[in-house]
Amino acid sequence: MYKRALAGFEKALGPEHTSTLDTVNNLGNLYRSQGKLDEAEKMYERALVGKEKALGPDHTSTLDTVNNLGVLYAGQGKLDEAEKMYERALRGYEVALGSVQVLTYVPAMNTMENLALLLSSTGRHDEATQLYTGAQQGTEVVFRRASTRYEGLTTALGSLRVDEAS
Numbered sequence: 001m002y003k004r005a006l007a008g009f010e011k012a013l014g015p016e017h018t019s020t021l022d023t024v025n026n027l028g029n030l031y032r033s034q035g036k037l038d039e040a041e042k043m044y045e046r047a048l049v050g051k052e053k054a055l056g057p058d059h060t061s062t063l064d065t066v067n068n069l070g071v072l073y074a075g076q077g078k079l080d081e082a083e084k085m086y087e088r089a090l091r092g093y094e095v096a097l098g099s100v101q102v103l104t105y106v107p108a109m110n111t112m113e114n115l116a117l118l119l120s121s122t123g124r125h126d127e128a129t130q131l132y133t134g135a136q137q138g139t140e141v142v143f144r145r146a147s148t149r150y151e152g153l154t155t156a157l158g159s160l161r162v163d164e165a166s
Helices: 002-013 018-033 037-055 060-075 079-097 106-121 125-142 148-165
Strands: none
Touching: 002 018, 018 037, 018 060, 037 060, 060 079, 060 106, 079 106, 106 125, 106 148, 125 148
């Protein structure tokens, strides 16, 4: 369906229209979930180049694609590249939204969690703790403490504290 939608958007709106590029990004998500990582990377890169041109490098839609590239790279074991993508996305979200509002913007919270997971897996627990704490604060506001997301962040933070105490 995404391929069909993409062909329709390209024909009706052109290859550089933001609706077309959103579909390209979504096709990347589909390919990633199917394990078609090379195809996913091509889609994300195409969407990123187009969104940077159409919307700018710090537009939230552009940054969502940057985060998606980070997730892809992390899944491929390209941790340095993933970290760069996550950091770029977080910096951009802060520029676009401000340092306070970024805590309650769900895509930014996702990026915080993604980067925290990466950092904790590489032993950078202090940095991971800061990011998990920020994501937890935002999650409390947006989803409340009773949410499974909040509980997951609490568990992640607890695991880091146990690791530090060991």
